[in-house]
Amino acid sequence: MSSPTDYLPPEWHDEERMRVLLGPMPLPHDAVARKARCTFWSAAIHHWCRVKLKFTFTFQECQRAFRRGTQNPLSLPGVLLHMNSLGEVIPVDQLPQGERSVESWAHWGYRVLVVTPFNYSWNKLKEALGVSNILETTLVNTLVLQEMCNKVYKICSGLNSKSAPLSLAELYNQVGESVGSVDNLYLIVETLANKGLAAVTVHSGTTYVKFTMPGDTDKPSITQVELAEKDLLCAQQQVEDSVTQLCEETANLRLEAKRALSSGSKPEALSMLKRKKRLEKSLTTQLGALENITSCIQQLQDTRINKQVLEAFRVGVEALRTAVSGDTSPDSVAETMDDVQQVLDECQDVSSVLAAGIKSPNTEEDEDILLSELNHLLEHEEGPQQVDQQYANENTDLHLPDVPKRSPLSSFNLSSEGTPEKFA
Incomplete structure (x- = not known):
């Protein structure tokens, strides 16, 4: 503190x-x-x-x-x-x-x-x-x-x-x-x-x-429409408070009428019900007023939104008018499109030439020499392969012995350490 x-x-x-x-x-x-x-x-x-x-x-x-x-x-x-x-x-x-x-x-x-x-x-x-x-x-x-x-x-x-x-x-x-x-x-x-x-x-x-809002340069102004909307909002709040109070009073009068009737005071209960009936009529009237006020507020808000939309349309029209300002006649547009097509054709021709590549004057002779050299290399590569294949064909009948399944020393009654079993 x-x-x-x-x-x-x-x-x-x-x-x-x-x-x-x-x-x-x-x-x-x-x-x-x-x-x-x-x-x-x-x-x-x-x-x-x-x-x-x-x-x-x-x-x-x-x-x-x-x-x-x-x-x-x-x-x-x-x-x-x-x-x-x-x-x-x-x-x-x-x-x-x-x-x-x-x-x-x-x-x-x-x-x-x-x-x-x-x-x-x-x-x-x-x-x-x-x-x-x-x-x-x-x-x-x-x-x-x-x-x-x-x-x-x-x-x-x-x-x-x-x-x-x-x-x-x-x-x-x-x-x-x-x-x-x-x-x-x-x-x-x-x-x-x-x-x-x-x-x-x-x-x-x-x-x-x-x-004013941040960025605004004009002075703010309070219009009559805004003041009318504020008045309607205040009236709406007052009517809502009154409706809430009437609902509470109606409920209380109903409870008091029940209490009076249970205590045997029928005239008092009847009086409470009459007051309750009058409050219900007032409540109906104020609910109707509340509906009218709410409708009017909604119309004002819709009007403001419509005004903003119309203002946006107006700005958009001005922007379009500025964008199409100048020489926009059909002849000018056609001439511009012809110029564009001519430039595109020239670009296509240049692209075709670049895609064709560059060829030497002796291209055919160079290709013959390269093919001859390639065949020579293939012959040298195939030579060793043919010899290996011939050797493999000649030795197809040769077979290797099978792998033994027991130790060769078992016939001499020797253990794996080289010592006779009877002396082990």
């Missing part, structure tokens, strides 16, 4: 080090000490926001988070002003939110070349004069906000494969562990919408969000 103060830096338990860091901001001429103080506390504030899953905070909340015993970090006001001058923290009212309207080149140049430098210079001037009201407003940690935006967009673009709009409640169920609160999620969605990565609309009191 994580500790409530697990965001504190490692130097927090170093008494001597923290005595210096908790002191006031060094004077302006000590630039090295001021930079070290701002670097330490900036990193500590960023880590605090990441661990606590909060990118909006006030100066008072930050001061309480880093209070060490009875000592407050006296340099926090200067650190926050420094972070504001760098754009790491800004007042929440300066955070760009919502979808951008189409911006002209003149307005873009005015915003980039005039407004942004003026705001930066004005913040620097207020910091130097010590009249900044940044400590009295809610601040936004822009670095942590950007990290959370990237995380939410990565999760939602991977889960929402059909690029359908989601309600803010449905979205929070998917990414709630990464954003901390619904208010944080709303600011994240508004920031993504400002960057063109999401579309946000409010319909029937519910905020819907639709994200």
Whole structure:
């Protein structure tokens, strides 16, 4: 289990080090000490926001988070002003939110070349004069906000494969562990919408969000058809819950009527049956409504699929038109086919010539010489074979003696070791 103060830096338990860091901001001429103080506390504030899953905070909340015993970090006001001058923290009212309207080149140049430098210079001037009201407003940690935006967009673009709009409640169920609160999620969605990565609309009191798919370059848009489908899905869920509840109540009333009848209370049992009858009529009506809603949802889905098929046909027609564009008249096609046939005939002629091989001018004389040499070799090979065959024919009457079946020494009454048997 994580500790409530697990965001504190490692130097927090170093008494001597923290005595210096908790002191006031060094004077302006000590630039090295001021930079070290701002670097330490900036990193500590960023880590605090990441661990606590909060990118909006006030100066008072930050001061309480880093209070060490009875000592407050006296340099926090200067650190926050420094972070504001760098754009790491800004007042929440300066955070760009919502979808951008189409911006002209003149307005873009005015915003980039005039407004942004003026705001930066004005913040620097207020910091130097010590009249900044940044400590009295809610601040936004822009670095942590950007990290959370990237995380939410990565999760939602991977889960929402059909690029359908989601309600803010449905979205929070998917990414709630990464954003901390619904208010944080709303600011994240508004920031993504400002960057063109999401579309946000409010319909029937519910905020819907639709994200771009990976690889899309166009801004997403939520159509009325999608909103109507969401309304039908919500109505379907409500009717299904109502039908389930009516079924349970009908079963309970039937059991209670049996119990009352067994206890001898016939009027009470009759009353239970009447209530059961009314609930059954309501159940029949809601089942019919559920069937109508389901049919309407199916028709909307079929319409969307048909639209996708028609769009695929349209793209295919454009591709075919592009493929056959150019000179495709019958005369041009016939001329091209004649050229192809001519090239094929030439290739066939070349193949026939290569298959015929190359013959020497004295081919017949060479073959006669080779045949004469081959006959001479055959005569030399047949000579030894004929002699062997003749010798075999002459000695066909010769027979070898049979193999003896007992030892030749047995006639002399000798054992196998050469000793007479009687002396063995």
